Amino acid sequence: xxxxxxxxxxxxxxxxxxxxxxxxxxxxxxxxxxxxxxxxxxxxxxxxxxxxxxxxxxxxxxxxxxxxxxxxxxxxxxxxxxxxxxxxxxxxxxxxxx
Numbered sequence: 001x002x003x004x005x006x007x008x009x010x011x012x013x014x015x016x017x018x019x020x021x022x023x024x025x026x027x028x029x030x031x032x033x034x035x036x037x038x039x040x041x042x043x044x045x046x047x048x049x050x051x052x053x054x055x056x057x058x059x060x061x062x063x064x065x066x067x068x069x070x071x072x073x074x075x076x077x078x079x080x081x082x083x084x085x086x087x088x089x090x091x092x093x094x095x096x097x098x
Contacts, residue, residue, distance in 0.1 A: 027053055028049075028053075030052075031048075031049045031052040031053050032049070034048075034052050035048055035049060035052070044060055047059055047060055
């Protein structure tokens with residue numbers, strides 16, 4: 001069992017050195033320290049870390065807003081499709097009556 005444990009341990013150590021060399025460990029540490037030092041802890045710690053590390057993109061609240069807007073737009077579209085179909089039927093009846 002020791003023979004299978006050693007290769008995993010050396011791979012882990014190699015990966016750890018890789019992360020340290022690339023500055024990943026320092027970046028994550030700085031982000032976590034900043035989170036720790038926050039007087040008012042954010043509701044979403046992962047989002048705080050992403051933003052601290054310079055990740056760009058929409059935040060959770062913005063995503064939720066966009067989802068709600070999309071849902072409302074789809075509902076409005078369905079309503080307009082139904083109205084269009086109804087108006088087409090009325091037009092067809094009108095044209096047939098002449």
